[in-house]
Amino acid sequence: MSNPDILQAALTRLDDAARHVQIDSDVLEKLKYPRETMKVRLLIRMDDGSRKSFLAWRCRYDDTRGPTKGGIRFHPESTAEEVETLAFWMTVKCAVTNLPYGGGKGAVRVDPKSLSKAELERLSRAYVQAFASIIGPDRDIPAPDVYTNAMIMGWMSDEYSTIRGEPHPGVITGKPIALGGSLGRDDATARGGFYLVGHLTERLGLPTEGLRVVVQGFGNAGQHAARLFRSIGAKIIGVSDSRGAVYASGGLDLDALLAAKNQGRSVLDAEHGGKAISADELIGLETDVLVPSAMEDMIHEGNANTVKARVVLELANGPITPAADEILAKKGVIVLPDILANAGGVTVSYFEWVQNRQGYYWTLDEVHTRLKTIIEREGDVVWNIARDKDVTLRTAAYIHALNRLATAIEAHGTQQFFTS
Numbered sequence: 534m535s536n537p538d539i540l541q542a543a544l545t546r547l548d549d550a551a552r553h554v555q556i557d558s559d560v561l562e563k564l565k566y567p568r569e570t571m572k573v574r575l576l577i578r579m580d581d582g583s584r585k586s587f588l589a590w591r592c593r594y595d596d597t598r599g600p601t602k603g604g605i606r607f608h609p610e611s612t613a614e615e616v617e618t619l620a621f622w623m624t625v626k627c628a629v630t631n632l633p634y635g636g637g638k639g640a641v642r643v644d645p646k647s648l649s650k651a652e653l654e655r656l657s658r659a660y661v662q663a664f665a666s667i668i669g670p671d672r673d674i675p676a677p678d679v680y681t682n683a684m685i686m687g688w689m690s691d692e693y694s695t696i697r698g699e700p701h702p703g704v705i706t707g708k709p710i711a712l713g714g715s716l717g718r719d720d721a722t723a724r725g726g727f728y729l730v731g732h733l734t735e736r737l738g739l740p741t742e743g744l745r746v747v748v749q750g751f752g753n754a755g756q757h758a759a760r761l762f763r764s765i766g767a768k769i770i771g772v773s774d775s776r777g778a779v780y781a782s783g784g785l786d787l788d789a790l791l792a793a794k795n796q797g798r799s800v801l802d803a804e805h806g807g808k809a810i811s812a813d814e815l816i817g818l819e820t821d822v823l824v825p826s827a828m829e830d831m832i833h834e835g836n837a838n839t840v841k842a843r844v845v846l847e848l849a850n851g852p853i854t855p856a857a858d859e860i861l862a863k864k865g866v867i868v869l870p871d872i873l874a875n876a877g878g879v880t881v882s883y884f885e886w887v888q889n890r891q892g893y894y895w896t897l898d899e900v901h902t903r904l905k906t907i908i909e910r911e912g913d914v915v916w917n918i919a920r921d922k923d924v925t926l927r928t929a930a931y932i933h934a935l936n937r938l939a940t941a942i943e944a945h946g947t948q949q950f951f952t953s
């Protein structure tokens with residue numbers, strides 16, 4: 534079960550940033566609480582004829598800058614607090630990248646690995662039936678997150694269009710290409726982080742050849758990150774999934790690892806060419822880049838001191854606790870923060886939504902070029918704020934987002950009041 538104080542911990546990052554800029558207290562008050570969180574129980578017919586009930590949530594944290602946007606997670610330990618925190622991070626992330634969105638997030642408390650494909654489809658459709666009044670192409674636009682994927686987004690988009698009686702591809706992003714998905718959404722989360730590291734390589738003090746990379750979590754974000762870094766000659770020396778971790782100082786056999794995951798097996802079961810190590814040993818590996826790509830709070834007070842990476846590229850949301858952040862900063866480890874480092878996913882989701890609305894689809898090259906432009910532009914702004922104010926890149930990214938959020942909140946007018 535995730536930390537019940539996870540939202541309070543996340544909000545401390547906003548307070549840190551607020552100390553460095555002149556921000557009206559009204560702005561902070563507005564950003565402290567989610568605008569609305571809807572909780573339902575989904576009752577699903579199982580294949581054996583029985584019925585089973587699952588808790589589900591959708592949170593629209595803040596819509597000042599546009600419709601709320603964020604993924605849906607299927608995880609056995611999801612909680613309302615986790616969903617709200619993830620929705621808060623989406624709010625900040627969309628501001629950092631200047632996407633015309635607020636932040637949202639959803640979850641179902643379920644172990645999707647325990648469901649058949651038909652059960653998973655019924656659960657996905659039930660989610661949309663339950664939340665049809667809160668989502669919509671101009672209101673709240675879901676996407677994939679942990680243990681959800683393009684197939685699930687396809688079912689959800691189909692269900693929404695059925696309810697509305699006409700196609701609404703822009704209600705959900707991360708869909709299959711055949712249903713209006715965008716080229717390049719599949720690896721966009723990792724690609725955004727990869728572009729960021731590439732753009733900042735010199736400033737980060739990273740080697741241009743023989744880069745060593747460790748990837749924690751080997752799903753959508755982690756697998757694509759490993760593949761992209763390998764494409765520039767990097768060695769993937771450690772990877773992990775929920776079952777365990779593996780390591781080879783000379784580099785793991787990435788194709789074998791990808792093949793095993795593709796067949797639904799763990800990295801432990803692959804012909805990886807290395808040895809099994811513990812989850813904590815993985816975090817402590819001597820490497821140039823550590824890429825957390827799994828869950829929140831994986832690097833905490835208890836293991837942060839062991840981190841030997843030069844750079845941590847946060848593809849996961851919230852993988853480092855505030856206490857661990859301080860330890861890493863003291864050790865001189867540079868953290869590329871989630872709200873910038875993993876923003877490639879939502880950025881290409883935005884491209885998908887734009888393409889759905891205009892009914893005209895871009896080439897993969899166009900998607901990549903536009904993504905790179907945004908990540909490099911915002912990466913430079915964040916880097917310069919950190920340098921000028923002598924703060925971490927995370928605080929700089931929050932300062933950048935807070936400025937944009939404050940401008941938008943003020944532009945709405947001072948007499949506006951909100952109902953939840």
Ligand SMILES: NC(=O)C1=CN([C@@H]2O[C@H](COP(=O)(O)OP(=O)(O)OC[C@H]3O[C@@H](n4cnc5c(N)ncnc54)[C@H](O)[C@@H]3O)[C@@H](O)[C@H]2O)C=CC1
Pocket residue numbers: 604677678679680681722749750751752753754755773774775776812826827828829848849850851875876878879
């Ligand atoms: N999919 C997307 O577009 C985006 C995902 N993210 C974030 O990236 C992270 C990963 O998401 P996805 O790759 O989409 O999920 P996924 O479901 O494709 O993969 C998750 C991976 O994490 C592993 N994992 C779970 N618990 C673990 C543990 N305790 N130790 C090590 N590995 C563990 C799983 O085995 C799996 O390999 C999450 O924090 C998510 O919120 C962020 C931005 C966009």
Ligand SMILES: O=C(O)CCC(=O)C(=O)O
Pocket residue numbers: 602603604605623626674675676677678706707850875876878879880882883
């Ligand atoms: O693609 C999206 O809209 C949201 C992705 C997401 O959930 C995230 O960035 O954490």
